[in-house]
Amino acid sequence: xxxxxxxxxxxxxxxxxxxxxxxxxxxxxAKGEGIQECAELVEKIMQxxxxxxxxxQPTEGNPVVYGETKSKKSDxxxxxxxxxxxxxxxxxxxxxxxxxxxxxxxxxxxGRGASDNKGNLISRLKAVESFLKTLxxxxxxxxxxxxxxxxxxxxxxxxxxxxxxxxxSADAIIWEFGGTNRRGNPCLHxxxxxxLSVELRVEGxxxxxxxxxxxxxxxxxxxxxxxxNAIKNEKEEILIEGFYENVKEPSSAELHCVERIPFDxxxxxxxxxxxxxLLKRSGTEALKALxxxxxxxxxxxxxxxxxxxxxxxxxxxxxxxxxxxLVPNQTPAEIFGKLVNHLRNSGFKDIKIIKFGSTEPxxxxxxxxxxxxxxxxxxxxxxxxxxxxxxxxxxGPMHLFRKIxxxxxxxxxxxHPESNTHAPNENLNIESFIRGTKFIATILQDFALS
Amino acid sequence: xxxxxxxxxxxxxxxxxxxxxxxxxxxxxAKGEGIQECAELVEKIMQxxxxxxxxxQPTEGNPVVYGETKSKKSDxxxxxxxxxxxxxxxxxxxxxxxxxxxxxxxxxxxGRGASDNKGNLISRLKAVESFLKTLxxxxxxxxxxxxxxxxxxxxxxxxxxxxxxxxxSADAIIWEFGGTNRRGNPCLHxxxxxxLSVELRVEGxxxxxxxxxxxxxxxxxxxxxxxxNAIKNEKEEILIEGFYENVKEPSSAELHCVERIPFDxxxxxxxxxxxxxLLKRSGTEALKALxxxxxxxxxxxxxxxxxxxxxxxxxxxxxxxxxxxLVPNQTPAEIFGKLVNHLRNSGFKDIKIIKFGSTEPxxxxxxxxxxxxxxxxxxxxxxxxxxxxxxxxxxGPMHLFRKIxxxxxxxxxxxHPESNTHAPNENLNIESFIRGTKFIATILQDFALS
Numbered sequence: 001x002x003x004x005x006x007x008x009x010x011x012x013x014x015x016x017x018x019x020x021x022x023x024x025x026x027x028x029x030a031k032g033e034g035i036q037e038c039a040e041l042v043e044k045i046m047q048x049x050x051x052x053x054x055x056x057q058p059t060e061g062n063p064v065v066y067g068e069t070k071s072k073k074s075d076x077x078x079x080x081x082x083x084x085x086x087x088x089x090x091x092x093x094x095x096x097x098x099x100x101x102x103x104x105x106x107x108x109x110x111g112r113g114a115s116d117n118k119g120n121l122i123s124r125l126k127a128v129e130s131f132l133k134t135l136x137x138x139x140x141x142x143x144x145x146x147x148x149x150x151x152x153x154x155x156x157x158x159x160x161x162x163x164x165x166x167x168x169s170a171d172a173i174i175w176e177f178g179g180t181n182r183r184g185n186p187c188l189h190x191x192x193x194x195x196l197s198v199e200l201r202v203e204g205x206x207x208x209x210x211x212x213x214x215x216x217x218x219x220x221x222x223x224x225x226x227x228x229n230a231i232k233n234e235k236e237e238i239l240i241e242g243f244y245e246n247v248k249e250p251s252s253a254e255l256h257c258v259e260r261i262p263f264d265x266x267x268x269x270x271x272x273x274x275x276x277x278l279l280k281r282s283g284t285e286a287l288k289a290l291x292x293x294x295x296x297x298x299x300x301x302x303x304x305x306x307x308x309x310x311x312x313x314x315x316x317x318x319x320x321x322x323x324x325x326l327v328p329n330q331t332p333a334e335i336f337g338k339l340v341n342h343l344r345n346s347g348f349k350d351i352k353i354i355k356f357g358s359t360e361p362x363x364x365x366x367x368x369x370x371x372x373x374x375x376x377x378x379x380x381x382x383x384x385x386x387x388x389x390x391x392x393x394x395x396g397p398m399h400l401f402r403k404i405x406x407x408x409x410x411x412x413x414x415x416h417p418e419s420n421t422h423a424p425n426e427n428l429n430i431e432s433f434i435r436g437t438k439f440i441a442t443i444l445q446d447f448a449l450s
Numbered sequence: 451x452x453x454x455x456x457x458x459x460x461x462x463x464x465x466x467x468x469x470x471x472x473x474x475x476x477x478x479x480a481k482g483e484g485i486q487e488c489a490e491l492v493e494k495i496m497q498x499x500x501x502x503x504x505x506x507q508p509t510e511g512n513p514v515v516y517g518e519t520k521s522k523k524s525d526x527x528x529x530x531x532x533x534x535x536x537x538x539x540x541x542x543x544x545x546x547x548x549x550x551x552x553x554x555x556x557x558x559x560x561g562r563g564a565s566d567n568k569g570n571l572i573s574r575l576k577a578v579e580s581f582l583k584t585l586x587x588x589x590x591x592x593x594x595x596x597x598x599x600x601x602x603x604x605x606x607x608x609x610x611x612x613x614x615x616x617x618x619s620a621d622a623i624i625w626e627f628g629g630t631n632r633r634g635n636p637c638l639h640x641x642x643x644x645x646l647s648v649e650l651r652v653e654g655x656x657x658x659x660x661x662x663x664x665x666x667x668x669x670x671x672x673x674x675x676x677x678x679n680a681i682k683n684e685k686e687e688i689l690i691e692g693f694y695e696n697v698k699e700p701s702s703a704e705l706h707c708v709e710r711i712p713f714d715x716x717x718x719x720x721x722x723x724x725x726x727x728l729l730k731r732s733g734t735e736a737l738k739a740l741x742x743x744x745x746x747x748x749x750x751x752x753x754x755x756x757x758x759x760x761x762x763x764x765x766x767x768x769x770x771x772x773x774x775x776l777v778p779n780q781t782p783a784e785i786f787g788k789l790v791n792h793l794r795n796s797g798f799k800d801i802k803i804i805k806f807g808s809t810e811p812x813x814x815x816x817x818x819x820x821x822x823x824x825x826x827x828x829x830x831x832x833x834x835x836x837x838x839x840x841x842x843x844x845x846g847p848m849h850l851f852r853k854i855x856x857x858x859x860x861x862x863x864x865x866h867p868e869s870n871t872h873a874p875n876e877n878l879n880i881e882s883f884i885r886g887t888k889f890i891a892t893i894l895q896d897f898a899l900s
Contacts, residue, residue, distance in 0.1 A: 090757060207873050215728065298753065301751060301753050392662075
């Protein structure tokens, strides 16, 4: 491994350049912005690394970029799941530099996707390159599946995986995200919550109406307010009938892991400018809520006049975007059906419900051998105790790989707690990026020997 | 009067040109856009008409444009209250032409302010001009008080009227708005509701946060939803403690007027694209609600991501704009205090409440002699029965004139039901504009003789 590590250190600057190149290519799946160009750029970078590539173009939706390289001495296959699409950069005025500039400031690369997921993708590709360039081979067969719709719930990935079940077959999968915590411990994530994203829309009169007419003109903003209020109350209880009925409580082995997760509560509150967490949750209770409670979030809403000062109108239309984070064994299909029924039964037939992407929750058992392998590698590379999250609060199409490919999935990566994922000023610390590349390289080696 | 009418008909084209000139000058008080320029243009137009003018510049706020001309044979004074500021033009994409273009289409002048209130202002100025140009005198002393903050609740008008009590003294006042109904009957408005405009703001974390953290991060959009829900329920009941305690029911004379108001319910619903009015109100019940019920309206709200598709964040901030329409004897000061207490007592100490402009309700008795004079003139000019609204659903600083100047106030004007006041595609029918100018000229004459 020494040659490989030496190659990584010697070429760190070039790795950073490659990442910046990728960050500078916008790829906002929510808006369909720069998708095709980004997929082509990912394929080009894969080819530069030395992978055999293909672009899988589904009938509908964004392409998946596939890459692979065979090992000369191992039958084992490790698959990396990543994505080249990114979250929208808004609110743009809160960025300290252009959201697609890839500027370096104080040792960090800034830009939407720098951490999630372009940084991790490049780190993995460069780990593979480091083997190919120094030893002319990889310790195990390597496959890359790079999604273009992860940030919108991967609506077309299921059909792609089903169609390419053989091509994507693997013995283990490294998932797209991860990094170190505030104390520098590497984190392993063995599961993901599910997600269901929806938009609620209400229409009133055919145009904005002078608000003097309020006693007669239905107000979509009020209708939306009351509909939202019927979905969740001030105690954070989700009021949709049957919402909680399929929630499976964590096992004692999982709870044991949760209790060992360090939780830098004060630092996190400070960073977010919060005096208290929601409902004054604290300690293990907060952590358990974060990992095991389903949630319902207003992501955004708009109606009527939102400029300076006042404007006396009854708005024509009102809209809210919501996401539901789901835990095993809830499913998005189940929850969507329950939401539709709930609003109908609560007198909100006037609310139009639009479904966006959704994914199911998924997890790999904490006792799986592959989990142990990755944990040991993490401890060796970071020289710190790894932290195991049996379930993670984020979402992704992990359940598709768990169900269709049927192998263990562990998520590790090169992010850090100040990466501002999904927020303005997303960034990746160059030091974390390079260490993360060594981590991935070592996993390739250790997995071959395991 | 024949010479005066002949002058109006002969110069109609020029009147239209003057109105277009004024419409093309934006004057959005909510944004402080074009105010000074518009005040100067109004003064210039007044001078062209032949008035003695002055611009009254308050210490804070927008200038009032004052104009007057003395009668040679009457001691009576008629004051016109108008305003040169306009509502914001948004949503701009719904206009069929530029909102400040003043384009003429199918006999209508389009543009923000074409009807409210630049059309009425020009109609009145041109009525005065018609006397001055044909008879070299006006039948009564005429004063114009042209406000620059009507659309934001005239926050500085009180101090101006108090300071210029003598200058503004009058025997009767013609208020800024009015027109014909769908059947062509001229309408007289004898009172106005009060208004209180506020903005509610809630802040959460210092930045948008990945919605995976929803179980721990307070969501301002949810807080705002619940706070709004604590203000009004689905039955349209305003829940602020003591909100209704000062509501004075209409007198039997007023109710008699209300019962005689024709109410083209179907046409109005059709125009607004509504199957039913709010709470299925209909007939006299609907009309009574429109005129005598206080209301609480969400004028606009915004939080988080409102673009295409989904974005999984907990927003940093949420905001809603509300107006309360108040009836005699509610006051905005009273209601604002009650709102603040109500939110505090309902557990919403985190909601910041910003007060915008406000005005009190006001009315002139239906039995006043000046009301009878204007009603008779209306019947003569329009050859149709006038319709008397003892109270109107709109708002304005009428109470200041009623209280400080202490004379009767009647609102009549040249608008029509399709003027789209406060909405996209505001316009003024040229025919209504010219007839309205004759109406005002005849009021000047008849008031002198009354």
